[in-house]
Amino acid sequence: MEPYILYYWPTIQGRGEFVRLALEEAAVPYQDVGRGRKGMPQIDAVLDAAIEAMPAFAPPVLRAGAQLIGQTTNILQFLGAKHALAPRTQEGRLWCNQLQLTIADVVAEAHDSHHPISMNLYYDDQKKEAKARAKDFRTERIPKFLGYFERVLENNPRRGGFAVGARLTYVDLSLFQLIAGLRYAFPQTMARLEPQWPRLIALHDMVAARPNIEAYLKSKRRIPFNEDGIFRRYPELDGQAPASLSARR
Amino acid sequence: MEPYILYYWPTIQGRGEFVRLALEEAAVPYQDVGRGRKGMPQIDAVLDAAIEAMPAFAPPVLRAGAQLIGQTTNILQFLGAKHALAPRTQEGRLWCNQLQLTIADVVAEAHDSHHPISMNLYYDDQKKEAKARAKDFRTERIPKFLGYFERVLENNPRRGGFAVGARLTYVDLSLFQLIAGLRYAFPQTMARLEPQWPRLIALHDMVAARPNIEAYLKSKRRIPFNEDGIFRRYPELDGQAPASLSARR
Structure with missing residues (x-):
């Protein structure tokens, strides 16, 4: 089999990281072209309808032989099978895909917590709005989403601590990444809330300790979290609880 | 086969509409429980981990025999097959799912155009921010997304004007709904931009004229667009009038 080719931005984990974690756990060879020389023109090409019959709207994109596959949850469905x-x-x-789509929803909201007005403007140009949105994200959305995933883990009748069934799936890898990302972006919030989600945290730790994932996380292939990605550490967005907005409800 | 049961909010088209259109086109029996008596407790129940082994995070949810399926694109994947x-x-x-996920992305952005800060606040409490976000949505995001779908239609080598292959898929039904929703929410913007997307508009018209869809759209089962749904008509979010009309202001 030809190695897979992953097309994703070279300097961030972003949505590409959910795909990288699946490829690393499965130990399948892949070329992370964005990070190589001439990576950017190759990314542009898979988005170009004049070049590709089935162009993607945005990265990540995976080339698997003759197939070009876009959208993170779609790529994971393919790789998972x-x-x-x-x-x-x-x-x-279907259940795995449903959970992954719900992870994608909270990831999109994590992004919008620092870019609530436009992805075409800088953070500093929407900082005030970001503070309001991040407050809602911290106080309403993170607890709702992570509480949901905790109950999914609790409801799984099989042993092992996985999200689905008795074996690791790509959903577990993505839940690891979600926890890691939220911890990076919202350290105070997560420190305060995490005790509510013991099963999620145990799953995070179990995934981090899997040999292939542990080796990956220590490698240079793992791009550090940074303030160009989806999960960004802006202390003002991790602020202390209540006051202005909640008084208006 | 037992009829499907659809769990969705009773007063809006929302994301449930993408599922309804697929069910209506396929002419399969379904019970739209949200619209019946005791609908709301039944919706609550499918989100409750104490009741369902595999609860959904949010509607729409489809019950298909023993299976409970959440997330719009996941339900459509199931129904499509x-x-x-x-x-x-x-x-x-995979290509259908990829396109549907991209439709889901623009639908989420359409929602956020009127609720950029919090879905737990009223529109009036985030109107200023909504104006800024809607401007970005009108000027950057609608053209980018619909331009993409127009090129997808153009790139399809098969005749018939469909998004994928030579037959109708759920993606075509969803593109119809996307155009209809954007026309409702942003009538001036769409009137100005639509000439750029002749294939998309032709597809919209073709779907609307399919017998099952035409009958559905005329029926009481089709909830009218309104200002509680995803696509909301707030004139202030639809920006400036086209040049020819602006003299009237």
């Missing part, structure tokens, strides 16, 4: 990172049954696969 | 609203090949199905 191919590399035993998803259940075999249709019901199990 | 089951009711000939998706291609038979894995490649074709």
Whole structure:
């Protein structure tokens, strides 16, 4: 099999990281072209309808032989089925995809916590609005989403602490990344809230300790979190609780 | 087969509408429980981890026999495969799902154009921010997304004017709904921009004229667009009038 080719921005984890974690856990060879020389023109090309019959709207994009696959959850569905990172049954696969889509929703909201007005403006140009949105994200959305995932773990009748069934799936890898990202961006908030989600934190630790993931996280292939990515550490967005907005409700 | 049960809010089209259109086109029986008596407790129940083994995070949710399926794109993937609203090949199905996920992205942005700060606050409490976000949505995001879908239609080598292959898929139904929703919410913007997307508009018209869809749109089952849904008509978010009309202001 030809190695997969991953097309993603070279300087951030971003949504590409969910794909990288699946590829690393499965130990399948892949070329992370964005990080190589001439990476950017290659990314531009997979988005170009004049070049590709089925262009993607945005990275990440995965080339698998003749197939070009866009959208993070779609790529993970493909990789999960191919590399035993998803259940075999249709019901199990739909459930994995449903959970991954819900992870994608909270990831999009994490992004919008620092860019609530426009992704075409700098953070500093929407900082005031970001403070208001981040407050809602910290106080309403993080607890709602992570509380949901904690209950999903609790409801899984199989042993092992995984999200779905008795084996690791790509959903577990993505939940690890979600926790890691939220901890990076909202350290105070997460320190305060985490005790509510013991199963999620245990899953995070279990994924981090898997040999392939542990090796990856220590490697240069893991780009550090930074303030160009989805999860950004702006202390003013991690602020102390209540006051202005909640008084208006 | 037992009829499907759809769980969705009773007073809006929202994300449930993408599912309804697929069910209506396929002419499969379904119960829209949210609109019936005791609908709300039934919706609450499918989100409750104490009741359902695999609870959904949010509606829409579809019950198909023993399966409970959440997340719009996931439901459509299921229905598409089951009711000939998706291609038979894995490649074709991935491409449909990829396009549907991109539609979901623009739909989420349409929602955030009137709720950029918090879905827990009223529109009037975030109107100023909504004006800024809606401007970005009108001038940057609508052209980028719809330009992308126009090129997808152009790139499809098969005849018929569909998004994928030579037959109708759930993606076509969703593109119809996207155009209809954007026209409702941003009538001036769309009137100005639509000539750029002749294939998308032709697809919209073709879907609207399909017998099952035409009958549905005329029925009481089609909830009218309104200002509680995703696509809301707030004139201040639709910006300036076209040059020819601005003299009237």
